Ligand code: IMP
């Protein structure tokens with residue numbers, strides 16, 4: 001049986017999202033913010049984050065997937081494109097976790113073709129050890145060296161997304 005070891009509590013997550021939400025609110029004053037969540041892993045983080053952003057903004061979703069089990073397949077598959085017009089607007093991409101950075105750099109590349117005024121990245125977890133691409137993460141809630149984590153939207157083979165906090169998964 002896989003073992004789940006508590007890593008980040010619901011309370012810690014809540015406090016950090018409040019802080020990051022306030023920062024984003026300040027930074028985007030007077031801008032035309034569109035918050036774009038990356039499916040599926042960001043859906044819970046996105047829902048909590050946007051409720052801490054108190055300036056007007058719009059929300060969209062993109063779908064991209066690269067993982068099977070605990071390792072990246074290296075292939076990024078786009079499963080959903082944004083619905084909103086992003087041209088000339090200020091896009092904030094919201095991810096659950098940046099690991100190798102491959103998924104996000106592909107998404108950023110494809111978003112750039114839509115000619116937004118700016119693109120920034122906000123991630124719940126910034127996992128640095130396996131980073132392969134030079135990617136600038138603008139807002140990170142938590143930094144982690146290594147490990148495979150689940151809960152609060154993050155999955156292992158589509159399971160554990162519903163856990164209310166973040167756990168280390170030991171297989
Ligand atoms: P990257 O392309 O290697 O940066 O992978 C990013 C994607 O891999 C994330 O959106 C997650 O879906 C998945 N991923 C990477 N590390 C973990 C982890 O520790 N737990 C769960 N999913 C992960």
Ligand code: MG
Pocket residue numbers: 041067154155
């Ligand atoms: Mg995943």
